[in-house]
Amino acid sequence: MTSQVSMTVLRLQAEDVQTLKDGINFKKNPEDGKCYIIYKAKDKLRACRNQCKHQGGLFIKDIEDMDGRTVRCTKHYWKLNVATMEYVNPPDSFMQDELEAVLSDTDGSLELVELNPPDPWTTEPREAQELHAGEITLTYITHACMELKAGNKKMMFDPWLTGPAFARGWWLLHEPPSDAMDRLCQADLIYISHMHSDHLSYPTLRQLSKKRPDIPIYVGNTSRPVFWYLEKSGVNLTNVNVVPFGVWQNVDDHLRFMILMDGVHPEMDTCLIAEYKGHMILNTVDCTRPNNGRLPHGVDVMMSDFAGGASGFPMTFHGGKYTESWKADFIKNERKKLLNYKTQLVKSLQPKIYCPFAGYFTEAHPSDRYIKETNNKNSPVDLNDSIRKSCPNTLTWTPLPGSVLDLALVLKDPSNRSAITEPPNITKIYKDTWDFDLYVDELNASISAEIFKHKSWIQHYYNWAGFKGYNLVIRVIETDDDFKPLRGGYDYLVDFMGLSFPDTRPEREHAYEEIKNRVGVMRHVVLNGLLWDDLYIGFNNRMSRDPDVYHHK
Template sequence: MQYVNPPQSFMQDELVVVWNDGSLQLMELNPPDPWLADPKVQEDLEPGEVTVTYLTHACMEVKLGNKRMLFDPWLTGPAFARGWWLLHEPPADALERLCKADLIYISHMHSDHLSYPTLQTLSERHPDVPIYVGDTSRPVFWYLDRSGVKLTNINVVPFGVWQNVDQHLRFMILMDGVHPEMDTCIIVEYKGHKILNTVDCTQPNGGQLPHNVDLMMSDFAGGASGFPMTFSGGKYTEKWKEDFIKNERKKLLNYKAQLVKSLQPKIYCPFAGYFVEAHPSDRYIKETNVKNRAEDLNALITKQDPNITTWTPKPGAVLDLGLALRDPSDRNSITDPPPGTQIYKNSWNFDLYLNELNAAIHEEIFRHEDWIQFYYTWAGFKNYNLVVRVIETDDDFNPLPDGYDYFVDFLDLSFPRERPGSDRPYEEVRKATVWNVH
């Protein structure tokens, strides 16, 4: 399944590989540059006409004329069970801003972007606000009916088609080339000025993106809190984990810097990485899973291309796009939070959210051992030469006396009572009662 262009042939853009009910489909992004449809002439922006306010993590409020648009509102509670918590303290009026938004874009179903605790507040105050998601094969709101969150104006829109909001404002959702079934990104255009938000996409729009946008935003930190921290045995020593994480961080930093350099945005802002494994039981994860810093990425971009203006946002900070485009050195183009503003969270009210999570863990299904086989059979992953042992532990990763301890052989999807053969690829996963693997 390697993609190869014969020497001296015309170059075909790489096709997107999609699995659909067991069959393989190769999809061509067509047209590859859909944002070129119906081009608009850029008009001058007045001061204050287009502003971008950073709230927290991946949540930005974008004022575009008389419309306010919010991206990925995670403003309260945890993500990934108890695994992630907000690093930055959102502005005191963040939930008010959310409930007064004219439209909301949610990029994908991961809970640091699709936050049900946050959407619960929205559903109580403004349930009919227009929410836009891409037409992914895995619906973003697949859990909505069972969540208790009542939202009445969810719009699933096709990829690569302009959605007109008013005379000057439109947006377009694009799919990820690596995870087209789930991840999306967005281009927002106002009076011909483009804002590109690639969010968590690994290869946004298959790598085909607009150049010279006015503002580009992307993730920067890296995510998964489970692998390789919760793996043990064999090669998974502390030194191996440290080297692996360091190498992955470096690769991601260089990739993001090269992507920004190749696209030449006028302004670049790293976001969607301001989270922390704050719960005391995840201290080992937090200390081991070291993240990239936004400041380091911006420094690397500036070193490679000083013509690109970079912005490291703080909660409540505001970028005035019109002023920034006129003069990138204008200090008035960015308004920082007032002195004394709390930037980092120092409490998370764990019990409020974890009581509900812990109640779910003790549901009837988890009391029966056959739920394990039911789950793996339902997932259907097999014909892969790997044996995994899963050990249920306490918060310090010590095995529970009466906890689950089982093997899964993915070659034939069997559940042996002992490890089958020392020559087989083998991994151990220790998981606490509330699993924090991303």
């Protein structure tokens, strides 16, 4: 079985993108002569190969179609609605394989991306066998951490059981079951979906490594390695396995799993299909477009994120349009869109059971009260209500920490109340203490590091980061916890055009950003060569920018 790969099959420059008309566009790749169809709607682009599913015929515009959404095959006259990617003639027959249309924020170009093979789980198919009670159970632990017991194997997903994520910005909402760490230590294998610290939790792995340094951990072969920081972290894990995308990994005779990439962030995000005796569990975790939107239909269990709010935008921005009411409207609309998207996804895939998870974090530290009050998230209950209305055949599950779902019992009788075991009534569900000082002090220990006594660290650091040749000037201000400039803290300019550190802004026209960073987090990030995700996703900075555009290179 060969590994799944992601390929750009057509690239259009910004000028060509601007000439795309509303509705159907036919395009040809001048390099290989292959043809594509791009459908432009008000707020999105969809694309596919110009190749009929029947016998590979070429599509042309369907002159009978008044809405401008349908193309007609020149061979035997099948018809495809490119707005939905459904074949309308023969009706209710096939879906066209869609390409990912990736529009660049920076240069306005468009890439059509294809995953090959598109549906690798169909290789070596296994018939679903009858299960007996207790043969497959899912136990929700916390956030994105779920324990799958299949036969006599236990697999744990994304264990974040202790400590914060994104420096000091995210804290666990749920109290993990009291035996969670023991369960983790006893797992047969662990899947970690991506490098973000609410999935790859070094405080959790540090504890685990003391008991089971050789526990098998599986990650996808992303171009940005999940465990890039392992050596430096000092955590001793000796059995990390990087596996190719789209290839079954056999755990035993009955259990196997496959890691798939995300269509939008293939360099970083992954999702998982675990299969036991032909029963599939699909965990799309945080993927924006898991496996480019092509996923197995009718799986036994599907779980995905639901909450939103996993970014500093727009809460940490100020100035210009970023008033409180603009932010509130934006957040409300975005959350609504996410809820609709998840509902539609579940509706199209028709899993037997759906479980929202991977959204149970809180901005618990008192210094982040503003974020906590503004960063409203979707409720799993609201999502499940919406799903039940759209997909009456899907059973929804909103688990509490320690809730156990017995798949065999649900499949046999979805109304069987004993198929799901809830934790005892006295169980503490929500965390109310987080050991803030332990973790914040650890970060703040970086403040007094010797290197920061010398202003030259600034040049060393940005030279090491190596970003330049971009017409952007930033002003970075070190602050206290409340984003007040710190006495004795650094306040400096970086000009990324030629990577210089001027005292005043240059005369030429340039994009400008002012970034206030909490000193402890900033220095911890600098000292350890970490990603600025800790600052940005962890709400540890405040930003204003002129012009108000997203910079990316």
